Amino acid sequence: MFRSLKYRNFKLFFYGQSVSLMGTWMQKTAVSWLVYRLTGSAFLLGMVTFVSLIPSLLLSPYAGSYIDRHNRFKVMVNTQIISMLQAGALAGMIYFQYYSIPAIIALSLLQGIVNSFDVICRQTLMIDMVDNPEDLPNAIALNSTMTNLARIIGPALAGFILSTVGEDFCFISNFISYVPVLGCLYMMRIKVGATPRQQNSLWMELKEGFDYIAGEKDLKSLILLLAMSSLIVIPFTTLMPIFAKDLFHGTARTFSLFESAIGFGSVLSAVYLANLQSNKYLIRIIIIASLLFGGSILLLSFASILPLALAFMALSGMGMMAQTSAINTYIQTHAASHMRGRAISYFIMAYQGVIPVGSLAIGILAETLGPKEAVAIAGSSGIVCILVFAYYWKYSVTKNKFSIALDTPKN
Known part of the structure; x- marks a missing residue:
């Protein structure tokens, strides 16, 4: 399971990010709780999540082309520095009790812009951190394990800190967490391949990327499945402060239990994926995981006691993690290297x-x-989406691959 940690660069990346991601989840939990505590508005709760992630929708194709043209490692170092400055600004604002919702939204938007470059850098650098390409799926799974362990520990710490020390300590902790990640990055000896001089314009490369995805039925169908899941299923987590505070009459600790439960399920799923010896059954894993994801969310909407709700949250974490990680692994191992x-x-x-x-x-x-x-609709829609995908894969993608194999001349 841990074979990717034998590579020095990946090990440094893994340890540095482990600390930083814990701080990130502490801040994320604190922001959600703070906004809902101050406003009591589900709309503003959704708005904060919206501005922190919408740059990925608008900037990701541009960021992908930009990163293909530049040194990915240097771009990632710069994104971490900017993220640290953003965390410092937010920590200072909360420490001095300047509770401005517009300012929180603005800083969340800045972090979203930075993340749209940073996430792509980290994903594409995986293959440069492991010497043997066969260990890439294991590195991806370990990275997901690290992310979801942080999702367990970060909210749990945040729940304790919010109810004892105070909100400002969560934000200060996130700011400090960037110190080890930057230290590890500067200790890495990573050689990123020379970026060839591009003859085409950036906009032409954007078009080439779109045409490539559109022309690959398997990649296109998986990206569309993930897009539908992200649109109508995954956002159910936005409502967890409402579940914790209003439906189960809890506190910040109750909310942290919801976040930790989904993280716990995600870790179990990531451990399973990290131990896979073959990528042969990725599509089967995606289908089963998606059914588990949608079904557990649907059951969550009917849960009337907290332990049952947390159990369904853990199952949803298992499904969500397996779905996204398996799709990520499939794309990285099947996409052309220059794309x-x-x-x-x-x-x-x-x-x-x-x-x-x-x-x-x-x-x-x-x-x-x-x-x-709203959660019941999300879960039901997720089940419908994966059934449509399974039908399309069986009768379109699989059939197309079989036809290509028949048309390929034998040596």
């Missing part, structure tokens, strides 16, 4: 970029119909 940055940019756009639109929509839906009804 990898642009292919991953469309993955990020479909994943992080579409979530804010869904978060805004589910916030409005929750205020109109109620939070439980």
Whole structure:
């Protein structure tokens, strides 16, 4: 499971990001709780998520082409520095009790812009951090494990800190967490391949990336599945402060339990994927995981006691993690090498970029119909989406691949 950690660069990346991501989740939990505590508005709760992720929808194709043209490692170092400055500004604002919702939204937007470049850098650098390409799927799975462990520990710490020390400590902790990640990055000895001088304009490369994805039925269908999941299923997490505070009459600690439960399920799923010896069954994993994801969210909407709700949250984390990680692995291992940055940019756009639109929509839906009804619609829609995908894959993608194999001349 841990074979990718034998590579020095990946090990440094893994340890540095582990600390930083914990701080990020502490801040994310604190922001959601703070905004809902100050406003009591599901719409504004969705708005904060919307502005923090919408840049991924608008900028990801551009970021992918930009990163294909430049040194990915240097771009990632710069994004981490800017993120640290953003975290410092937010920490200072909360420390001095300047509770301005517009300022929080503006800083969330800045972080979203930075993340639209940073996430693609980190994903495309994976292959440069492991010497053996066969260990790439393991590195991706370990990276997902690290992310979701942070999702467990970060909110749990945030819940304790919010109810004891105070909100400002969560934001200060995130600011400090960038110190080890920057230290690890500067210790890495990574050699990124020389970026060839581009003859085409950036806009022409954007078109080439779009045409490439549109022409590959398997990649296109997976990206569309992820986009639909991000639009109507994954945004259910936006409503968890409402579930914790209003439906289960809890505190910040209760909210942190919801976040930690979904993180716990995600870790179990990531461990399973990290131990896979073959990528042969990725599509089967995607279908089963998506059914689990949609079904557990649907059941969550009917849960009347907290332990049952947390159990369904853990199951939803398992499904969501397996779905997104398996799609990521499939794209990275099947996309052409010169198109990898642009292919991953469309993955990020479909994943992080579409979530804010869904978060805004589910916030409005929750205020109109109620939070439980909105979550029930999300879960049901997820089940319908994966059934449509499974039918399309069986009767279009698989058939197309079989026809190509028949038409390929034998040596």
